[in-house]
Amino acid sequence: MNLLIPGFKGSAVSANIKYHGRLDLGLIASNESAVLAAVFTRNEVKAAPVLAGIDRLSRGGPYARAVVVNSGNANACTGKDGIADVHKICSLVAKEMGITPDDVMVSSTGVIGQPLPMGRITDAVPALVRGLSENGLEAVADAILTTDTVRKTAIRRIDVGGVEVTVAGMAKGAGMIGPNIGPPQATMLSFVLSDAKVDPVWWQGVLERTVSDTFNRITIDGDTSTNDTVLALANGLAGNMEINEVYYGGTLEAVLKELLQDLARQIVMDGEGVTKCVTLVVKGARTGEEADRIARTVAESPLVKTAFFGEDPNWGRILAAAGRAGFPLDQGLISLSFDDIEIVRMGMGVSKEAEDLAKKVMAAGEFTVVLDLGLGQEEASMLTGDFSTDYVRINADYRT
Amino acid sequence: MNLLIPGFKGSAVSANIKYHGRLDLGLIASNESAVLAAVFTRNEVKAAPVLAGIDRLSRGGPYARAVVVNSGNANACTGKDGIADVHKICSLVAKEMGITPDDVMVSSTGVIGQPLPMGRITDAVPALVRGLSENGLEAVADAILTTDTVRKTAIRRIDVGGVEVTVAGMAKGAGMIGPNIGPPQATMLSFVLSDAKVDPVWWQGVLERTVSDTFNRITIDGDTSTNDTVLALANGLAGNMEINEVYYGGTLEAVLKELLQDLARQIVMDGEGVTKCVTLVVKGARTGEEADRIARTVAESPLVKTAFFGEDPNWGRILAAAGRAGFPLDQGLISLSFDDIEIVRMGMGVSKEAEDLAKKVMAAGEFTVVLDLGLGQEEASMLTGDFSTDYVRINADYRT
Structure with a gap:
């Protein structure tokens, strides 16, 4: 499948974070500031990028231009240094992209309790940013995998008042997959990208509801992760009238739910050791x-x-x-x-x-x-x- | 270890209930009517012998003379016929032993959802009763095993006002081992035998408390069984003054707790596939x-x-x-x-x-x-x- 969404680019490199010679650092960029909805793990032990992400969103302005994500190291249980590392990554990527650090979200997945190999990451960032291309999102979907064996992506197109709107997503997750009770809560890493123009408050609500009905209803092992994150970016480039609760909200919600269910099923099918x-x-x-x-x-x-x-x-x-x-x-x-x-x-x-x-x-x-x-x-x-x-x-x- | 407790006899036979040529039907008998304390699984899906046992005890008179136990078939999810089978076994064993059916308790462990092979059991009962001997309790401890690989027994002797009192127990359990919350609740099959003279109400309370601190704090897989049962019989033959809350109650409780902890540890050590x-x-x-x-x-x-x-x-x-x-x-x-x-x-x-x-x-x-x-x-x-x-x-x- 071609993971092409108007106004979004992707890039991935091998930074040798844990796995050698394998894509493990990815970047999603939006040409325009995108409305950002987010849900994070409800585990009391939260990884540094989750803590930093919650903090960023609590400061208002649910918009983002970029998502950086690494596999191989969860940056969890890494103390204040771990949070400082998240901010360093935001600053560095923002500088290379010519945007502000608050425009950058970071996610990590991998082993808990080890400091990020920051040297290798900072060394890799310039090439990561240079590599951004409209065809690069599938490489990001590969870079976020850990014990996963296959890339997990899905894409849907809908008509919104005569305008075609695209919603697409990628996900990773094969272990430490088990929701706790109740939304808002994610159970793995997933990034949803859309060129739809959306009402920000409605967008957050619809993400919480659809995650609750899809990702929150899967289990590989019942173990809720410290890093679970779903970020949904909508950059508005489709040029539709703003979607909200009354205008095409039901339509987009149904499609988003179906898309997330598709990704959720892919996660279980590729769950660690799963044969059924x-x-x-x-x-x-x-x-x-x-x-x-x-x-x-x-x-x-x-x-x-x-x-x-x-x-x-x-x-x-x-x-x-x-x-x-x-x-x-x-x-x-x-x-x-x-x-x-x-x-x-x-x-x-x-x-x-x-x-x-x-x-x-x-x-x-x-x-x-x-x-x-x-x-x-x-x-x-x-x-x-x-x-x-x-x-x-x-x-x-x-x-x- | 010699599982000898004054006034108790045991017997076991191979009835081919599921395993061929292996002891799978056991009988514990007390020469005198023994004070009976019991705790059963809190699983909402209760096996027929558990339902019959609860019913028997609810009718008062916490005394018993015999415990019949089979492995290879749990007699769970077997409907009214399963309960009728329990009553048939009680009647048959009581008749052979010359006691009343209310003096007989039944426990089962094994596969759920299959009717007991009653013909094979009733055929085996006469030999089972004939085989009762003071040295037969270890054979019962063998007959109750399923996926267990070793026999689990423990014995302690204490001094109660100058009189030696014996407390001993046997247990089985290797899988479907996981307590739910709160006493009174057992998590496997265990039979505690003592020649102590005890106050019946205190005896039930002490069993609930000690089970709660021991068997209820182990887990193999978190799956609470439909058949979990602990029966404690005290026949009073030691000739001590009756033990109760004020007279040697603390002493016996401490010993019972240590005995059950010993058995609980044996269960985990022999848990299905357990290496740690x-x-x-x-x-x-x-x-x-x-x-x-x-x-x-x-x-x-x-x-x-x-x-x-x-x-x-x-x-x-x-x-x-x-x-x-x-x-x-x-x-x-x-x-x-x-x-x-x-x-x-x-x-x-x-x-x-x-x-x-x-x-x-x-x-x-x-x-x-x-x-x-x-x-x-x-x-x-x-x-x-x-x-x-x-x-x-x-x-x-x-x-x-």
Whole structure:
């Protein structure tokens, strides 16, 4: 796919931050000052670029011209020096680009607790800025990857009152992927770029809502990162009338949600060691919170996830996980399906034959599990992966 | 160790419930009616023997003469037939032993959702009862194992006003081990036997308190089982004056707690795929709940557990897990040690050398991690294991 968005350029270089000879420093630049919406991790342990980003946005003026992002080092748990490093990067990039430091946002991903190799980064910045081109955004999408194995991008075009508007995004994330509860909160690194002209307050709200319904509903391991960030830049170059809650807001929100869901699915599909991508739907709950908590508990259960890996429709583990989520259940009302194969009805197994069919469903690699509690009308879903032996291998060796 | 407790007999047979040619049906019998204390899983999805046990105890008279236990089949999610099967087993064993069905408790462990093979069990009961002997309790401790690899028993003797009293226990548990919050709740299968004469109300209370401090503070995978049960039988044959809150209660409680902690540690050491046994202490919390929730979150984090497996003192994952537990933290106050090696001070890494020393600590297989939040005086600890490739293998293949 061609990641071309009017008025945006990208560039990436190999700065040897951790991985040698691999793109690990990226830059996204907007020709015009872009409206910036942002959501950050709710983890209490926040990385320096997250702290600096929150601070920058708290000072008002939600606009940006550039996003610098590195992989290989999270710049987390690095104290005051880590924050100073973020400001140095902003200043340096701003100087090279001829903009102001407040126009630059920084994101990092990688190992926690090691100081950024600032010499290598500052050495690389001039070439990074020189390299900016309209065709360079895909290189940025490559530069942000860590244990990811594939680039994750998506693009959509919509008509806004006769004007074509583009919305595109890139994302990274393969581990330390697990949302905490409630918006605004991101669960990985993602940058959304659009040439739409948007109302800034509406743009922030729509990002929070769509992230809450997409990225906040995926889990690889339940571990919320210190660095999770979603930045959405809209530079207005499409020339449309400003989109807001009443003017085409619903249209753009729907497209943005679909775009983020596309990226969220790509993250789970490429999750560390993931061999199965499972949509888990909890239906028949009394409240939305009940549906949500039960879905998250089942989606994060190691026993459920290892059974997915083994292609074993081990429904007892799913019911047991639901039962420990902290809500009263009536096990005699529970039913469970794998795609269209019902394997539990009224709390009991349907048949050996049904389980054999469910096994076949699992072999396909992507399927939906529907757990119906039989108690009410509320539902919630999560996109989750399995736990494989590779998951353990990847994470036992991550720093070595 | 010789599991000999005055007045108790044991017996075990191979009933081919799931595993062929392996002990899988056990019986514990007391010569005299014993005071019975019990705690059961708080999972909303409760197995038939748990439901029948709760019902039995709710009808008063906390006394029992026998405990029947099978492995290989949990008799969970088996509907009314599952409960009827429990009653049939009680009746049959009671008839063979010449006691009443209300004197018999049943526990099961194994696969969820399959009906008990009642024919094989009823066929085996006469030989089971005939086989009762004072030396038979260790065979019961073998018969309750599933994915466990070793028998888990412990025994203590104390002096109660000049009379020697014995307290002993057996346990099983290697997976689906993860407590929910708060007593009374058990997290595996354990049977405590004593010849002490005890006050029944005090005995139930002491079991709840000691389980809460021991079994409820271990985790293999965070998945609370449908079948968790701890039964404590005290038959009074030691001839001591009745132990209660004021008369030797503190002494027996301390010994019971130490005994259960011994069994709890054996469970973690033998946890599915476990290669490291880690005592995780969270200190410096503002409240006990904060310390407890943070300790549980870190102890259950897949990224922390895989790092333990890789012998990587990846402290960033520990801080990140603490930060997502739902309590405000000041990362600049956090310190972290592996045994006596401090690797994080004021939220930042101490040195590469300290990490190398921590790596050596981890290689020993059993160590303590102390996370000091620097916020207050409260603390909590958890006993946890690592996540290995074998953990995944065991659980991907469990039913096949």
